[in-house]
Amino acid sequence: MFKKPMVSHSLIGALIGYFFFHPVTMVIYHFTYYQSKTAGCDFLDAAVKHLVMAFRPAMLPMALLYTLVGAVIGLFYGYYAQIILRKNQLLRENEQQLREHLLLIEKQASLGIIASSIGHEINNILTAVMGYCQLLQFQDETPQKIRADLDKIFKTSNDLVKLSRALLDLGRPRDSKEEEIDVCEVLDSVTETLVLCGVLKRMTITREYADCPLLIRGDRFLLEQVVRNLEMNSAQAMDGQGELILEAGRQPGDGAVYFRIKDSGPGIPEENLPRIFTPFFTTKGEKKGNGL
Structure with missing residues (x-):
C-alpha cells in the first residue's frame, strides 16, 4: 500500500475526512447550536444525537466536502512522503557505493x-x-x-x-606545496610518462601550445594528477587508439593561463554531464573506475 504514498495517503486522508473531521465538526456545530437553544441538556445524549445527524442524507454534501479536503491534504502529504522515500533510497544506495x-x-x-x-x-x-x-x-x-x-x-x-x-x-606521503609551475612542462612530462607506460603508446598526440612557458602558482603534484586522470580517461574511452590534443595558452583579456585536453573519442553522454564531478561517479562498470 505504501509503495505508492500519494495514492495511499490520499485514500487515508479521505477516510479521515469522512469518518472523523466531518462528524466531529457536525457534532461541535449542532451541539453548540443546541446548547444555545436548550438549557440543562444531557451532554452525552446530545453528542450521540448530533453524531447520528452527521451521517443523514441531508448532510451528504458536507460529508463529501470534508472527504475531498481530507483527500487533497493526504495527496500533498503523500507527495512529500514519496520525495522523502526516494531520497532515503538514494542515500542508502550512495552509502553502499561509498x-x-x-x-x-x-x-x-x-x-x-x-x-x-x-x-x-x-x-x-x-x-x-x-x-x-x-x-x-x-x-x-x-x-x-x-x-x-x-x-x-x-x-x-x-x-x-x-x-x-x-x-x-x-606511495609517498606528502603535504600540499605551492610553487611556480610551467603548465606546458607538466603536460609534456605527464604525457611522456604515460607514453612510456604504454597507456598512450598507440595514440597520436598533437600539441597546440602558445606563449610557453605558461607559469602559474600551485601544487605540481595535484596538477599532474588532474592531467593524468584526464589523459587516462581519454585513452580508455578510445581503447588506446585515436588522437589526443593538448592545448595551452592565455585567455584574451585577463591573460589567465588555461589548458585543454581533447580527444577523438565518443565524448560524454549529455545526461551524465551534471554528474561527472560527483565523487566516484563512473560509467566503466563495476571495479573499473573511481570517477574524476
Whole structure:
C-alpha cells in the first residue's frame, strides 16, 4: 500500500475526512447550536444525537466536502512522503557505493605502498646499470658502435628511472606545496610518462601550445594528477587508439593561463554531464573506475 504514498495517503486522508473531521465538526456545530437553544441538556445524549445527524442524507454534501479536503491534504502529504522515500533510497544506495569505493581506495593505497617499494628497488638496479654504461662509454678501447648501443641502453634506462620515480610517488606521503609551475612542462612530462607506460603508446598526440612557458602558482603534484586522470580517461574511452590534443595558452583579456585536453573519442553522454564531478561517479562498470 505504501509503495505508492500519494495514492495511499490520499485514500487515508479521505477516510479521515469522512469518518472523523466531518462528524466531529457536525457534532461541535449542532451541539453548540443546541446548547444555545436548550438549557440543562444531557451532554452525552446530545453528542450521540448530533453524531447520528452527521451521517443523514441531508448532510451528504458536507460529508463529501470534508472527504475531498481530507483527500487533497493526504495527496500533498503523500507527495512529500514519496520525495522523502526516494531520497532515503538514494542515500542508502550512495552509502553502499561509498563503502565499496572506500574499500577500493584502501586497497589502492596498499598497492601504492607496494609499488613505491618496487620502484625503489628498480631505481637502485637502474642506477647501477646506467653507471656501468657510462664507465664503458668513457673507456678509450670501447668501439664506436658499442658506444652508440650503450647510449641507447643509457637513454632507455633513464626512461625506466622516470617510471620508477612515478611508482615512488604513488606511495609517498606528502603535504600540499605551492610553487611556480610551467603548465606546458607538466603536460609534456605527464604525457611522456604515460607514453612510456604504454597507456598512450598507440595514440597520436598533437600539441597546440602558445606563449610557453605558461607559469602559474600551485601544487605540481595535484596538477599532474588532474592531467593524468584526464589523459587516462581519454585513452580508455578510445581503447588506446585515436588522437589526443593538448592545448595551452592565455585567455584574451585577463591573460589567465588555461589548458585543454581533447580527444577523438565518443565524448560524454549529455545526461551524465551534471554528474561527472560527483565523487566516484563512473560509467566503466563495476571495479573499473573511481570517477574524476
